[in-house]
Amino acid sequence: MSLSTSALLSVRDLRKSFGSELVLDGISFDVPVHSATVFIGSSGSGKSTLLRALNLLEQVDDGVIELDGEEITAVAVDSDQVRRKLGMVFQAFNLFPHMNVLENITLSPIKVHGLTRDEANERALALLDRFGLREKADQYPDRLSGGQQQRVAIIRALARNPKLLLLDEITSALDPVLVNEVLLTVRELKEEGMTMVIATHEMGFAKQVADQLCYLHGGKILESGLAADVIDRPIRPETREFLARVHSAGRL
């Protein structure tokens, strides 16, 4: 019994609170295969919690998440099995500092997906090659720039062939020059048809990759639709105010 037949990810009436603070208040949306859904909204609007909930890193208080036709919010679900289908990239990269780039990328393919070391290395090196990081394979994360670290983190998520990629404000810790190299990488993935859920502060980028843009405010999706519509012709006063603030900060 699927909520929506064509969607890879379906979310219905999701609710989550921390103590007395209501962080997600009835969130519903669908993510069709090969599409990108982008969430914008100020800090504390619930974007990160939403992505963590999708990855089963938070237990929700109510509502349903369906991935690939399976209800992953069910109690009996094995979260490790669910996460095999998901890739997540974090704001602070979260690379393992005690492993070099290649080891970071091949850890899960070898330990979780049962690839041999040779297969995993080959695949990792091919990905590194594609994103221009081949020569960094034996470097340790701390030796790389922020942009390079984040691209490695994206490759680490990609190397597992996820069905859905979750990107949590992946450029927030980077300077504008480095932001670009990371966003280029994501745009390439988009062109290849990777299904993604993205939380971001980069409005220009949101416009470029989003098939569906959602404005999150106080734990609710206040406005959603085509990126151009939401950003250029917002209906709700809250959205307008948010965009005006972003604009005055020079980020549009």
Added chain:
Amino acid sequence: MTAPISGSEEWQPSDLERNRRIERRRKTRKNGFIAAISSVLVLGTFAIVLVNSPGWLSLRDTFFKWAYGVEVLPKIILGFTTNLTLTLVAGSSVALLGLLLALVRTSRSPALTPFRFLATIYVDVFRGIPMILVILLIGFGIPALQIPGVTNEVLILGTIAVIITYTAYVAEVLRSGILTVHPSQRAAARSLGLSHFQTLRHVVLPQAIKRVTPPLLNDLVALIKDTGLISILGVTDAVRAAQIQTAKSFNYTPYVMAALLFLAVTIPLTRYTDRILRRSMERQNSQGLT
């Protein structure tokens, strides 16, 4: 559980969520049930094997004669106060000296080079010699030197030997803790204008000590037990007091009483530290389910 949340009119969980909660509760109950069954099976088997072994009755009389144990308990407790005093004195000295040594070893100041060198040798030597030898060497060696003004009191000499050995252990534990604090933390602190020492005091050490609290506690518990080793110099501690009683009666219950006294201190200490650590971890991390 579901306190009304400000700003939203009384929220009721959906039927789906209600069912999930029932299922989660059922799962918790099932886990508790499995834990209980498995505990009864394992512990019950142990008890049955123990009680049915051929020598159980005579063993019970020689090791667990509680009436006799209670009778000698005051003497053992008197000895145990020596262990506790020694632990307090040695423990605080070790903490101070070990920290000093760790700071010297991790410093990069050129002026401290000879001290760094000496500190390294000190740790290498005293971590490598069995403590009982250090106790014997100092306990019998120093009085033999007959230096005027230096004490011959075995309790003091024994305490010094314990301090010397444990300082070497603790210094290494603290040093490893200091080294695990990421360099970016120093960079951030120095950039805020904090001096080298202030950085250590307010940023590096608090993180380092928190990380090495479990191994430090390990050393503290070991110290409490090892204080008994100075009984070889003739000091009457809990173990020695129990030994004296045992020699009189040929009953080993005093040993068991001494063991219980040690446990009465070390177990609460461990639980207490665990709780403090867990609390501070919960305050700092917000990492959801994993």
